[in-house]
Amino acid sequence: MPKVPGLIKGLGVTLSTMLRTAKEGSHTIQYPHVKEAPPIRARGVIALHEGNCTSCMLCARSCPDWCIFIEGHKELAPPRRAGGAPRKVNKLDRFDIDYALCMYCGICVEVCPFDALFWSPEYEYSEPKIADLLHDKRKLGEWMETVPEAPELDAGADKKGKK
Amino acid sequence: MSALLAIDMPYWLQTILRVLGGTVAVLLPAGTIVYVFLFKMMSFMQSRLGPMEAGPYGSLQLFAEVGKWLQKEDLYPDRADKFIFKIAPIVVLTSTFLLVAVVPFGPDAWFTNFEAGVFYALAVSSVSVLGILIAGWASANKYSLLGGLRAAGQLIAYELPMVLAVIGVVIQAGSMNFQEIVMAQNAGEIFGWNGIGNPYILTQMVGFIIFMIAVQAELTQTPFDMPIAESELVSGYMTEYSGFRFLMFFIGEFATAGVFSLIAAALFLGGWGIPFAWFGWDSMDSIDNWMNIVGPLIMFTKMMVLSGIIMWVRFSYPRFREDQLQKFAWKVLIPVSLLNIMATAILKVAF
Amino acid sequence: MTMLGDRQQLAYIASQAADARVNVELETEGMTLNIGPQHPATHGTLRIICRLDGEQVVWAEPSCGYMHRGYEKLTEVRTFPQVTALVNRIDWLGSFANEVPFILAAEKLMGIEAPPRAQVIRTILFELSRIANVGLFLGDLGVQLGAVTPVFLAFRDREYVLNLIESATGGRFHPNFDRIGGLKDDLPAGWIEETRAVMKKLQGFCDQMEDLLFGNEIFLARTKGIGIIPRDVAMQYGLSGANLRASGIDHDLRRDTSLPMAWNKADWKVWTHTDGDAFARCWVRLQETRESCKIVEQLLDVIPSGPIMTKVPKIIKVPEGEAWVATENPLGEMGYYVVSKGDLGPFRVKIRSASFNNMSVTPWLLKGVYVPDVITILASLYFILGDLDR
Numbered sequence: 001m002p003k004v005p006g007l008i009k010g011l012g013v014t015l016s017t018m019l020r021t022a023k024e025g026s027h028t029i030q031y032p033h034v035k036e037a038p039p040i041r042a043r044g045v046i047a048l049h050e051g052n053c054t055s056c057m058l059c060a061r062s063c064p065d066w067c068i069f070i071e072g073h074k075e076l077a078p079p080r081r082a083g084g085a086p087r088k089v090n091k092l093d094r095f096d097i098d099y100a101l102c103m104y105c106g107i108c109v110e111v112c113p114f115d116a117l118f119w120s121p122e123y124e125y126s127e128p129k130i131a132d133l134l135h136d137k138r139k140l141g142e143w144m145e146t147v148p149e150a151p152e153l154d155a156g157a158d159k160k161g162k163k
Numbered sequence: 164m165s166a167l168l169a170i171d172m173p174y175w176l177q178t179i180l181r182v183l184g185g186t187v188a189v190l191l192p193a194g195t196i197v198y199v200f201l202f203k204m205m206s207f208m209q210s211r212l213g214p215m216e217a218g219p220y221g222s223l224q225l226f227a228e229v230g231k232w233l234q235k236e237d238l239y240p241d242r243a244d245k246f247i248f249k250i251a252p253i254v255v256l257t258s259t260f261l262l263v264a265v266v267p268f269g270p271d272a273w274f275t276n277f278e279a280g281v282f283y284a285l286a287v288s289s290v291s292v293l294g295i296l297i298a299g300w301a302s303a304n305k306y307s308l309l310g311g312l313r314a315a316g317q318l319i320a321y322e323l324p325m326v327l328a329v330i331g332v333v334i335q336a337g338s339m340n341f342q343e344i345v346m347a348q349n350a351g352e353i354f355g356w357n358g359i360g361n362p363y364i365l366t367q368m369v370g371f372i373i374f375m376i377a378v379q380a381e382l383t384q385t386p387f388d389m390p391i392a393e394s395e396l397v398s399g400y401m402t403e404y405s406g407f408r409f410l411m412f413f414i415g416e417f418a419t420a421g422v423f424s425l426i427a428a429a430l431f432l433g434g435w436g437i438p439f440a441w442f443g444w445d446s447m448d449s450i451d452n453w454m455n456i457v458g459p460l461i462m463f464t465k466m467m468v469l470s471g472i473i474m475w476v477r478f479s480y481p482r483f484r485e486d487q488l489q490k491f492a493w494k495v496l497i498p499v500s501l502l503n504i505m506a507t508a509i510l511k512v513a514f
Numbered sequence: 515m516t517m518l519g520d521r522q523q524l525a526y527i528a529s530q531a532a533d534a535r536v537n538v539e540l541e542t543e544g545m546t547l548n549i550g551p552q553h554p555a556t557h558g559t560l561r562i563i564c565r566l567d568g569e570q571v572v573w574a575e576p577s578c579g580y581m582h583r584g585y586e587k588l589t590e591v592r593t594f595p596q597v598t599a600l601v602n603r604i605d606w607l608g609s610f611a612n613e614v615p616f617i618l619a620a621e622k623l624m625g626i627e628a629p630p631r632a633q634v635i636r637t638i639l640f641e642l643s644r645i646a647n648v649g650l651f652l653g654d655l656g657v658q659l660g661a662v663t664p665v666f667l668a669f670r671d672r673e674y675v676l677n678l679i680e681s682a683t684g685g686r687f688h689p690n691f692d693r694i695g696g697l698k699d700d701l702p703a704g705w706i707e708e709t710r711a712v713m714k715k716l717q718g719f720c721d722q723m724e725d726l727l728f729g730n731e732i733f734l735a736r737t738k739g740i741g742i743i744p745r746d747v748a749m750q751y752g753l754s755g756a757n758l759r760a761s762g763i764d765h766d767l768r769r770d771t772s773l774p775m776a777w778n779k780a781d782w783k784v785w786t787h788t789d790g791d792a793f794a795r796c797w798v799r800l801q802e803t804r805e806s807c808k809i810v811e812q813l814l815d816v817i818p819s820g821p822i823m824t825k826v827p828k829i830i831k832v833p834e835g836e837a838w839v840a841t842e843n844p845l846g847e848m849g850y851y852v853v854s855k856g857d858l859g860p861f862r863v864k865i866r867s868a869s870f871n872n873m874s875v876t877p878w879l880l881k882g883v884y885v886p887d888v889i890t891i892l893a894s895l896y897f898i899l900g901d902l903d904r
Contacts, residue, residue: 028212156820
């Protein structure tokens with residue numbers, strides 16, 4: 001069989017791609033109208049479960065670009081048992097993440113010892129003003145609704161070790 | 164002539180009609196080519212949809228683009244030769260309008276019909292070189308200068324094969340008038356069979372291929388787009404242009420693609436005509452008036468096919484290097500087209 | 515050495531002749547053309563100062579550092595887990611591959627090794643990032659040479675690979691998935707089957723590229739015999755990766771070093787080419803993409819079950835010492851020399867990135883070529899600005 005010249009083959013590739021696009025549709029999606037669901041693990045935005053946070057500052061300290069701001073104070077809570085001494089609890093005043101600085105490394109979520117931070121695959125929170133990218137604890141709490149269940153692991157995974 | 168236009172209308176009305184027709188004949192193909200090929204065909208070849216938001220299937224995108232360009236500031240570099248910088252796009256666009264003047268769209272639907280039409284078309288097509296060269300020079304930009312000089316070298320090199328390719332057609336038709344070339348093709352016959360006339364693409368296949376390659380180079384489309392070469396020279400001679408002047412270059416590029424396709428259709432594909440034997444026509448005078456309406460449509464269809472090929476090649480190939488292009492023009496195209504002329508002349512005498 | 519001498523001599527004569535013409539005969543000036551810092555061909559901010567005679571380059575020098583982000587210094591004020599998030603951004607197209615040598619160096623200092631399952635998954639992700647990186651190179655090559663379509667096809671098919679990386683690690687571009695002692699998380703269910711399907715598509719993509727670009731006569735005319743790097747010059751300038759293998763030197767760290775990774779579990783081949791020109795470099799990369807697909811396909815079958823983390827303390831302190839680990843990254847040899855003083859973070863890190871050394875050959879290589887060939891050569895050397903300037 002004689003060799004097909006590369007020039008003809010090149011034309012063939014573009015033509016077949018065109019016909020396939022016309023027949024099966026494109027590989028792109030029309031973004032605002034159609035939305036692609038990101039994978040479950042996608043690191044879109046960090047959600048805060050406020051009740052779990054003890055303002056221990058581990059996340060703020062381990063953040064590579066210091067974009068987490070935490071302030072808290074200690075409060076006296078009523079004792080668990082009648083007649084006991086009142087407990088000291090940490091009350092969270094401020095928990096801000098500046099998404100203009102965040103580089104989505106996920107270290108804060110990982111170091112959190114009390115499961116207060118979670119990744120959500122939500123990604124549509126761009127703002128016209130850069131200052132609005134600072135999410136306070138109310139807004140971070142709202143992201144909790146979008147946090148998915150952790151994906152099922154592969155069959156070969158060591159499931160005992162995972163929490 | 165049994166003409167619709169020539170008899171029923173006064174001269175001034177005819178003139179106005181023809182000027183309007185010329186504008187339409189330049190802008191309509193340009194817009195259609197940009198939408199159908201540049202926006203849609205290219206996108207489909209790349210597994211995407213192209214513009215979809217402006218109008219149904221993005222069909223009004225071009226108007227949005229034009230609006231965007233018109234809003235932009237008319238910038239020029241500080242050290243540019245301002246007068247020349249400003250007229251360069253006008254020169255380029257003018258050559259397109261001059262070029263369309265000789266293209267016939269029907270038995271009477273022409274803008275001007277003179278004997279040396281082919282000669283005129285080939286001469287006028289090189290005016291755009293001048294515009295590109297002065298655009299490159301006046302921009303006071305090294306990339307523009309390189310682009311302009313490349314364009315000059317390239318367009319001159321490809322003017323010659325284009326002329327030589329057309330000479331074959333001229334010899335075969337025995338005329339330089341576009342109307343007569345179209346007539347000769349549609350009234351012709353192949354070994355006594357006149358079912359499809361005798362479009363010169365059959366007899367002048369070599370000439371047609373050379374002409375299309377030369378057109379590709381004249382239009383500075385890939386694989387011959389070194390004057391623009393966006394990965395090397397940023398945008399070549401267009402680098403410094405913005406707003407309306409860039410738009411003029413842009414229209415010029417695609418309108419010229421359309422007009423060259425029209426010329427190629429007239430020279431090689433039988434132009435506006437349909438084989439005359441179908442209706443028993445034998446001369447220009449016997450053609451029915453409705454051809455003046457159908458003719459432009461036929462021309463438009465042929466133009467779309469040819470410019471589709473030009474664009475298809477553009478989207479598929481990488482570009483040559485400047486010296487390779489010159490080598491290709493002088494060592495391959497010109498000798499082949501000379502041989503083609505020789506063969507045509509011999510056969511013309513023999514038959 | 516003969517070729518180097520000849521070429522330099524010729525280029526010198528050419529530049530002298532150009533100067534003579536400038537000064538005496540025509541009274542024309544040579545032109546200094548700055549390719550960059552903002553130029554479509556440099557895909558980033560690299561400046562190449564070219565002295566032109568007409569369209570011929572008589573002298574050229576790259577001027578790097580426009581994108582210097584000081585990673586070596588930054589790592590000194592970060593803890594070990596934080597560094598992986600930073601080094602992701604060095605070669606941003608094959609980011610997972612940047613983490614691996616650093617983590618391996620830290621593990622070497624701590625005297626631990628990732629469990630076998632983590633090693634295999636690491637290798638798979640490493641090769642996936644190579645495919646994502648080099649796949650885009652194949653498309654980008656088309657754009658540099660003037661063909662518009664290949665880059666879109668490359669982006670289309672790279673998307674599949676990025677989706678895989680994202681669904682496993684959570685990050686498309688910057689996975690930050692590697693941890694000292696293993697990996698952050700295990701693979702999600704169904705990932706292996708998905709990867710198998712994608713690898714088939716990627717093989718198809720390589721075939722498509724071969725038809726669209728590598729068989730094209732214009733492409734051949736533009737790349738064959740352009741920018742030839744002879745064997746000895748490639749050695750002298752310290753080239754690595756596909757640039758070195760295209761010059762006929764059979765050197766691949768994946769095969770030649772014994773790192774705790776899983777390349778030896780797969781059956782694959784190191785491609786070399788004898789020509790050393792631009793086409794050879796591109797061709798070697800094309801074959802490498804195919805080879806990577808094969809490695810991934812084979813490794814998917816041999817993922818052992820078990821844990822993905824060894825026992826490491828919660829707060830990682832790396833013991834005092836120095837370690838050097840280099841791997842064969844998509845762009846070439848990438849290595850980290852880590853000095854630790856027993857703190858939370860490294861005391862000093864030297865990053866050896868492939869693009870910087872590959873770029874060093876350009877002043878020699880660009881002498882006497884035409885301006886379009888400058889672009890071809892730069893494209894075929896394949897550098898990433900983040901990798902070049904760090």
